Amino acid sequence: MSYKSLSHCSVLLVDDEAQLLHSASLVLRTSGFPEVHSLDDSRAVMPLLATQTVDVVVLDLMMPYLSGRDLLEQIAAEYPDKAVIMMTATNDLQIAVQCMQAGACDYLVKPVDKACLVAAIRRAMELRVLRAEFLSIKDRLLTNSPHQPAAFADIVTQSPAMFAIFRYIEAIATSPQPVLIAGETGTGKELIAQVLHRLSGRPGQLVAVNVAGLDDTMFSDTLFGHAKGSFTGADRPREGLVASAGEGTLFLDEIGDLAMASQVKLLRLLQDGSYYPLGADRPRQNRARVVVATHCNVRGDVENGTFRKDLYFRLRTHHIQLPALRERLEDLPQLTSHFVEKAALALNKPAPSIPLALYQWLRNYPFHGNIRELEGMVFDAVARCQGTMLPIQSFKDAGAVELGTQAILDAPLAQVSANNFPERLPTLKESEESLINEALRRADSNQGLAASLLGISRQALNKRLLRREDDCSGAGQ
Template sequence: MSVHILIIDDEMNWIKTFSDILIDYQVCDAEDIFNATNLSDACEVLRNNAIDILFLDLNLGCESGQDAIQGLRAEFPNSTLVVMSGVTTGSIPLMCMERGAYDYLPKAMSTDELVLSIQKVISRVEHFDRVRFAPNDLSMVNTQLPFSSYVTQDEKLHSVFEYLKVVSMTQHPILITGESGVGKGVLAKAIAEYSRPNGPFVSLNVAGLDEQMFSDTLFGHTKGAYTNASSQRTGMIAKANGGTLFLDEIGDLSLSQQIKLLYFTQSGEYQRIGSDLIETSDAKIVFATNQNLIELIELGKFRKDLFYRLNTHHINIPPLRQRIGDIPLLIKKFVHQAAEDYAINVPHISDGLIELLKSYCYPGNVRELSSIVYNAVLKSDGQVLTFSDFEFPEIRDIESCSLNAEPETNDTSFKRLDDLFDEKIIDALRVSDGNQSKAASLLGVSQSTISRRLKKLQI
């Protein structure tokens, strides 16, 4: 494959040095290397040429490469962006990767290390090209196994599925982040079904495990390793050999636990408690957390080296309030599942009712929606679902749950049920074009109740 590279740097001496390295080590030919000394020229090159990899310096005279990362990724998503800089301290490397850079390479690294790092980036580009030009239509991957288990019509998640079809086949770990309840475990299981379909799927929530329990559960122990160790125990790593190991809530690990995890993820080697024997595992490792690891690093609660290791392939699942189009699909899925589990008829649910249910922000995400729907189906007894069948454990101000905001947690964010019911009456009337009988049917109340509440509201 011929790789086209763009070097963005305001120092021509560095551009010349870097270009010579690329040519001497046969990374690419001279005619495949482009350069620019400022962002304006760089964008012109990117618009007129199919650039596979762009190497961006952070200091471009009066311009900031760090501030340009998000804009370049948004305008040229098919180009892999790698930051190269003389700055290697502080939180700058983390911030660059958080903004969308694929990697952060210090200019001071040795030539051999530099070439090796570049070859890894090229390997990623080649993987994506094979996917891009494969005969299968990957834009429809969400409707095909294995990712069909994750119900969504969100375009960003469709892109995530394409990405996962590539990186799932590598030995690199995968990090899944997102709020509680968004379906990180579901996605981890889908990754396992795709990459290791015949291997075991071993899941472990590490939150709350103390030092002893963490090591014992993950690595296992030998007979007599400590008091009451009357027999040998096989750890989760050994059980996942040949398959996938899913470690959830890794943001809760202590620093000493993180050291043990770092060694294993780097080498694939581990030792049972009480044993000097070094064992190996080829398990695919998938990590998940609902915490912001960047913030934990800044607080000194998460190791940078472990983050760099896990962040090789990072997937972030947006909350349900940012993908409202998925709510109707999920409601229908859960209604059918609940009816099957309860052995009752599938209750009827109108489009108008679904529109009303879309107005709630679901701070508990998909997990909360599933619970609410299951409870409503049970109350309906297989007949017709109405709004009164749905109970919302956390009644929040809808405005505080806008598409781009986090739900508020202070007392002022809660609404009285009485006020919420009035809002739903207005919503139901809007959906039913002002027909009070239809609105009453949607809400599961009488038409007189609607009329009485409207008089109270002076409508």
């Protein structure tokens, strides 16, 4: 499905009352729907649909020549992708049910309130978009790789979990609905926003802003701009980032830190597609798609009352949860190699070789800073490298030394209490054997690395392993 925002929705009004057509067309155009067709002859509807692109059709039920019910059945049969709204002066539940069963998506009773008409058309368009997105997602998720791999070239991965996210991104890229990107710090949320924009086909640009730390006034001025004279020093009007994005993408990072007053304004922007620059008395229409990102647990913030529930569910129409690096360890070799080459190029020096033992070290490192932390560690190691082999010691100095001693062993032990022990306490010998087995498993049987994980020398580990073998041999004799 190609890109189409709600402001580009094409509406066809069909009614034998010319005055109603005129007033309804005026209401829709002033509400952000520039493309409105109107017909007072029901016989001209099907020929027009064959030659014009129409997204939503609003039909009067009782008309001469062809009734709205007859037209509804024809449209549903020949153009099932078009949303149809029925209008009638008769408030009859049975007729309404029959129309919905025949394919109508909404039913309005005359005289129709202006706000109700606009809201019904917005709902119809959103339903049409969501239906198309569902079919697209179904098609994309049945494949194992993205249809447009070039769009994801900046994201280094071979993780099945990431490929599943890529396919989902392709399915929702052209949607005008908001997207919530969640994930820990350093997982690549802005890269995902860039891919979403690239695949969307939207004619505008990607405009990014970090909203953390912005008070409500600064938030409003940054996003919505201000009118001349709206505050001291405002000697000229200024466009905000919403206007700068145009028909592109507005990316709001760290949305979980947004002040409550600003949340209300963002909700209005998403619901009505309108906003007020500071000091302005006329609303302006938003044409940009909104993509937000956060490292926070926004659902938890909703439960404790610091984030609006209605805004949360509006934002997460589409939701992308990025995995932490420790959940995609299969990417470590590819990412490390990529960052080594990138750092060597930036430092204008040959790319050093990567020792295999480094990958084993990295697999045991917690990476709280995720991919961004790995990139920093690799860059520092390449800068310090004096030979042809990347020094593991640099990673230890940068923090990886923690995984060899207390960071790995103390973290789980710190959580142990008397309630966690089995009823029969393990002996010291049994505990030692379990620790050695776990260290060897984490080190992929590399004894040097296993010894470092245990905080002992390799020779000390060898003695324990030999003693264990002797004990096993003695027991078998």
